[in-house]
Amino acid sequence: MRIVAMGGENFMSLQEPFEVRMDAQGLVRVEGKNEMSQAADSNGAGKTALLVKFPSWVLFGVTPDGLRGDEIACRFNSKTCKGWMTLEDEQGQWTIRRTRRPATLMVEGTDWTGETMAALQERIESRLGWGPKTFNNMIVFGQGNFERFANAKQEDQMRMLDEIQGIDLSEALARAEAWRKDLKSKVDAATTGIRVGEESMARLDKMVNQLIQGQEHFDGNKEARIQDLRGQRAGLVAQRDQVHKGMEDLGPKIQRIEELKVVYDKLTDAKKILDGTAQDYRTAASAFEEAKNRIGELDNKLDKLVAAGKCPTCRSEFASRVEEVRSAFEPDFVGLRATLTSAVMAKADAEKAHQASTRHFEKWQKLWPFGAFSSSDYRALQKLEADEGQPAFDKLQAKYTQLSGQVDLLDKEIAREEAKEWEGAEALETNRRELGAVTQRLEASRLGLDRANKTLRVAEYWCVAFGDRGVRSLLVDSVAGYLNERLEAHLAILAKGEARVQVSAQTTLKSGKQKEDLTISPQWSYGAAGVGLGSGGQDRRVDLALFAAIQDLAESRSARPFPLKVYDEPFDALDGRGKEIMADWLKEQARTHGSVFVITHSEEMASLLEPDRVWTVRMDEEGTHVEAR
Numbered sequence: 001m002r003i004v005a006m007g008g009e010n011f012m013s014l015q016e017p018f019e020v021r022m023d024a025q026g027l028v029r030v031e032g033k034n035e036m037s038q039a040a041d042s043n044g045a046g047k048t049a050l051l052v053k054f055p056s057w058v059l060f061g062v063t064p065d066g067l068r069g070d071e072i073a074c075r076f077n078s079k080t081c082k083g084w085m086t087l088e089d090e091q092g093q094w095t096i097r098r099t100r101r102p103a104t105l106m107v108e109g110t111d112w113t114g115e116t117m118a119a120l121q122e123r124i125e126s127r128l129g130w131g132p133k134t135f136n137n138m139i140v141f142g143q144g145n146f147e148r149f150a151n152a153k154q155e156d157q158m159r160m161l162d163e164i165q166g167i168d169l170s171e172a173l174a175r176a177e178a179w180r181k182d183l184k185s186k187v188d189a190a191t192t193g194i195r196v197g198e199e200s201m202a203r204l205d206k207m208v209n210q211l212i213q214g215q216e217h218f219d220g221n222k223e224a225r226i227q228d229l230r231g232q233r234a235g236l237v238a239q240r241d242q243v244h245k246g247m248e249d250l251g252p253k254i255q256r257i258e259e260l261k262v263v264y265d266k267l268t269d270a271k272k273i274l275d276g277t278a279q280d281y282r283t284a285a286s287a288f289e290e291a292k293n294r295i296g297e298l299d300n301k302l303d304k305l306v307a308a309g310k311c312p313t314c315r316s317e318f319a320s321r322v323e324e325v326r327s328a329f330e331p332d333f334v335g336l337r338a339t340l341t342s343a344v345m346a347k348a349d350a351e352k353a354h355q356a357s358t359r360h361f362e363k364w365q366k367l368w369p370f371g372a373f374s375s376s377d378y379r380a381l382q383k384l385e386a387d388e389g390q391p392a393f394d395k396l397q398a399k400y401t402q403l404s405g406q407v408d409l410l411d412k413e414i415a416r417e418e419a420k421e422w423e424g425a426e427a428l429e430t431n432r433r434e435l436g437a438v439t440q441r442l443e444a445s446r447l448g449l450d451r452a453n454k455t456l457r458v459a460e461y462w463c464v465a466f467g468d469r470g471v472r473s474l475l476v477d478s479v480a481g482y483l484n485e486r487l488e489a490h491l492a493i494l495a496k497g498e499a500r501v502q503v504s505a506q507t508t509l510k511s512g513k514q515k516e517d518l519t520i521s522p523q524w525s526y527g528a529a530g531v532g533l534g535s536g537g538q539d540r541r542v543d544l545a546l547f548a549a550i551q552d553l554a555e556s557r558s559a560r561p562f563p564l565k566v567y568d569e570p571f572d573a574l575d576g577r578g579k580e581i582m583a584d585w586l587k588e589q590a591r592t593h594g595s596v597f598v599i600t601h602s603e604e605m606a607s608l609l610e611p612d613r614v615w616t617v618r619m620d621e622e623g624t625h626v627e628a629r
Contacts, residue, residue, distance in 0.1 A: 016622065
């Protein structure tokens with residue numbers, strides 16, 4: 001597997017389009033020229049972005065420091081970020097093309113079409129034979145924050161070595177883990193089933209007890225309700241009987257009131273007749289007096305005329321003619337006497353009629369119980385009728401009807417209460433049956449859990465066997481000798497034989513027992529003994545030796561040899577002698593590996609390296625340019 005070329009544009013600070021060859025480049029010094037900053041001359045130009053972050057993003061969609069998505073796109077414009085890399089292996093050349101804004105992934109030179117980005121990424125990593133962590137740790141010797149193999153997690157170390165050796169126990173481990181997961185799921189399900197069954201049993205037992213208590217409560221409430229309704233009914237019946245007796249008592253009173261109403265009507269009519277005859281008598285008596293008075297007046301007038309002996313009009317003497325004068329007035333007297341006679345007769349008739357009406361009135365007056373009859377007696381009759389007459393009877397009858405209806409309703413309610421049955425009987429029987437079924441299921445679940453736990457222990461054994469401390473540990477142990485040999489060879493140059501690094505698949509515990517665990521133990525003849533316990537320069541040389549030894553292992557196994565090496569500021573923490581040794585060592589690496597890229601801003605190191613090529617990453621007003629010469 002080798003990387004032939006790569007290129008792109010608008011990636012982080014690499015705004016301008018670039019294209020570079022990656023294979024057979026020899027020793028390449030990569031320098032930076034920052035012509036835009038007043039605070040730096042090489043920092044920030046884009047060296048690390050070009051050879052560390054860009055290849056990782058194109059291959060895996062993520063940079064070594066975890067950047068992904070649109071955050072890797074150039075922030076100085078909104079154009080599409082593009083990247084491509086052409087690789088070559090036993091199947092031929094193929095090209096990976098990736099973009100952001102928008103996000104796309106395409107692989108040329110293969111038949112991988114119509115697949116999702118996630119599916120394509122899986123195919124890419126399968127064909128490469130390694131993932132981003134192995135690439136970033138074993139191809140790139142990082143600047144400052146290099147995640148050393150010695151300090152990596154056990155599973156990461158194992159996975160890197162698996163990829164390097166072309167060994168894939170992941171499928172067997174995945175099957176064992178899937179089997180264990182399935183069994184664990186069954187164990188969890190059985191455990192949950194048992195817990196649920198026990199909870200169900202407790203719930204059902206509680207429910208049965210509650211239902212029994214509910215039945216007793218229902219029966220007690222039913223009897224109490226019926227007794228209460230019967231008590232209400234007895235009270236209403238007593239009230240109804242009392243009302244009925246009142247109605248019976250009002251019967252004679254109503255009859256009496258009807259009779260009094262007849263008497264009242266008769267008295268009213270008799271009073272009207274009496275008043276009429278009295279008025280007629282007064283009128284006849286007045287006419288009699290008037291007729292009598294007129295005769296007297298006429299007698300008196302005649303007597304005065306006779307006595308005077310003269311006519312009051314002509315004043316002529318008629319003393320000798322008195323009889324003649326009297327004869328002249330006789331017609332008037334005849335008329336007045338006739339009127340008086342009629343008045344006497346009318347008066348007598350009126351008096352007779354008045355006496356008759358008085359007797360009639362007095363006859364009915366004797367039947368009136370309220371004393372002397374008057375028009376105000378009607379109100380007394382109305383009050384009597386309201387209190388003891390038909391209206392009072394109607395009220396009692398309405399009350400009687402109301403009470404009878406209430407009694408009927410209570411009869412129906414009592415019948416309904418007596419007909420009620422406890423609704424929980426069926427639920428109680430159902431819960432008892434379900435309790436029996438749960439008990440059987442619980443027993444079956446306990447048996448199943450026991451079998452699943454036994455099988456789970458077998459699956460866990462194979463997970464350990466195919467895991468980091470199983471067969472893989474044996475495989476590591478098999479290559480430990482080769483790694484120790486190559487470490488010694490590289491340290492002979494980098495440390496002049498003053499340091500030894502021992503790689504082992506076993507760790508000795510304080511108790512003296514051996515534990516399967518990948519360990520790396522550096523020891524200097526003068527100074528530190530242990531990972532991370534040396535000086536910065538000492539640790540840097542151990543890192544480089546381990547880095548190179550593992551790549552040597554990859555090439556010797558020829559499973560997925562790494563196509564190139566990138567060293568990002570490898571001279572940090574080294575003294576002058578160390579830098580000279582490092583430069584010689586890098587030249588040797590370039591002779592044995594097709595392309596070795598050394599990123600450095602040190603002019604001193606530029607003269608020590610004597611590179612085959614120089615790449616300049618230049619940032620100016622037009623953007624960042626990559627110049628290869």
